[in-house]
Amino acid sequence: MRTAQRSGNESSGGGAPAGKASGDEVERLRRRYGRRHAAARCGVYAAAIMAALLCALPFLWSVISAFKQNQDLYNPESNPFFFNMPATPDHVTFLFTDTPFMTFVVNTLIVGAAVVAVTLALALPAAYSLARLDRPWGTPMGIAIFLVYLVPPSLLFLSLTRVVVALHLENTLWSMIVVYPTITVPVSVWLLIGFLKAVPKDVEEQAMVDGYSRLGAFRRVVMPLVFPGIVAVVVFSFTLTSSEFVYALAFVSASPEMVISTGVPTQLVRGDVFFWQSLQAATVITAVPIAFLFNLFLDRFVTGFTMGAVKT
Numbered sequence: 001m002r003t004a005q006r007s008g009n010e011s012s013g014g015g016a017p018a019g020k021a022s023g024d025e026v027e028r029l030r031r032r033y034g035r036r037h038a039a040a041r042c043g044v045y046a047a048a049i050m051a052a053l054l055c056a057l058p059f060l061w062s063v064i065s066a067f068k069q070n071q072d073l074y075n076p077e078s079n080p081f082f083f084n085m086p087a088t089p090d091h092v093t094f095l096f097t098d099t100p101f102m103t104f105v106v107n108t109l110i111v112g113a114a115v116v117a118v119t120l121a122l123a124l125p126a127a128y129s130l131a132r133l134d135r136p137w138g139t140p141m142g143i144a145i146f147l148v149y150l151v152p153p154s155l156l157f158l159s160l161t162r163v164v165v166a167l168h169l170e171n172t173l174w175s176m177i178v179v180y181p182t183i184t185v186p187v188s189v190w191l192l193i194g195f196l197k198a199v200p201k202d203v204e205e206q207a208m209v210d211g212y213s214r215l216g217a218f219r220r221v222v223m224p225l226v227f228p229g230i231v232a233v234v235v236f237s238f239t240l241t242s243s244e245f246v247y248a249l250a251f252v253s254a255s256p257e258m259v260i261s262t263g264v265p266t267q268l269v270r271g272d273v274f275f276w277q278s279l280q281a282a283t284v285i286t287a288v289p290i291a292f293l294f295n296l297f298l299d300r301f302v303t304g305f306t307m308g309a310v311k312t
Contacts, residue, residue: 057081059287066092066281073276091277095268101282103256104263111173111259112238115180119237120230122185127192128218132201142193149186153246156182164251175251176259180244184237191236195229196222239290260286 061080065073072078072085095101130142160179169175199222207217223230248262258266264282268275 059284062280062284066277066284068277070277091275092281094275095278095281095285099267099278100255100263101267104258104260105286107173107257107263108242108259108261111176111180112241114173114177115184115241116234116237118177118181119184119188120233122181123188123192123233124223124230126185127189127196128222130189131193131196132204142190145186146190147186149183149190153183153244157246157250160247161250169251171252171254171257173252173257176241176248179247179251180241183244184240188233188237191233192226192229195226195232199225235294242286242290 064081064083067087067089068083069085069088072083075084078084126145160182164170164175164179167178169178203225204214204217204222207221208214212220242259243261245261248259252258252262255263255266260282264279268279268282
């Protein structure tokens with residue numbers, strides 16, 4: 001019995017160093033995995049910073065070029081990302097004082113706001129009818145509407161020019177307000193169909209049981225739920241309208257009625273003379289508000305597109 005007790009004591013005494021060694025091994029592994037995790041996070045952040053810098057380089061170059069002197073800009077030995085000579089605001093001042101740039105900005109805002117309003121007024125009812133009313137022609141009609149968007153403007157501007165002339169809208173902002181919905185409404189309808197299908201029908205039916213009409217249920221219940229999708233359509237329609245070039249060039253030739261997409265190159269490219277600094281300044285001034293709006297509504301914009309991708 002003493003031999004067995006001695007053996008038990010020895011085994012219990014020998015187990016302590018083994019447990020201590022096991023604890024040290026766990027701690028060592030924990031530290032090693034912690035270092036790996038920290039290194040992985042640093043690598044991800046470094047890659048993200050490099051990607052952001054690469055994406056920002058063109059914008060940074062535009063900002064610097066807008067304030068460069070001609071001797072600095074046209075010198076091939078100068079670093080394009082530094083001011084090798086003192087900066088000057090003359091080219092930005094030229095953009096505002098010697099060109100109708102602010103007129104182009106106002107025209108763009110007017111056309112964009114009007115087109116967004118027309119697009120929502122047409123696309124929301126169309127998308128709702130295709131998404132909610134069970135008709136055998138619903139799916140083919142939705143596909144046909146989307147296919148209209150795929151027709152390139154270069155094939156349509158001649159026939160649409162005849163329409164604009166017949167309506168006596170040439171050289172007016174109304175020509176663009178009338179024509180631009182032909183490219184914004186189809187894709188907006190297609191996007192809103194996905195957003196509306198993501199809303200359960202039970203919510204709408206419950207509102208109708210509570211006494212609302214179908215129109216009242218759509219306005220008070222469905223529209224707040226698809227508000228992220230509406231924001232996505234608004235941003236998409238305004239961006240598409242402000243960047244369109246072919247129709248704006250074909251329908252409007254008078255400078256006071258031009259928008260930014262056609263007015264800026266018309267005023268700042270004169271023959272073989274390019275006002276590069278003023279062109280870059282116009283690019284930056286136009287891009288900053290749009291980028292700010294995108295960031296302001298980014299969450300709703302992304303939510304709208306992802307909600308439209310949900311299959312119900």
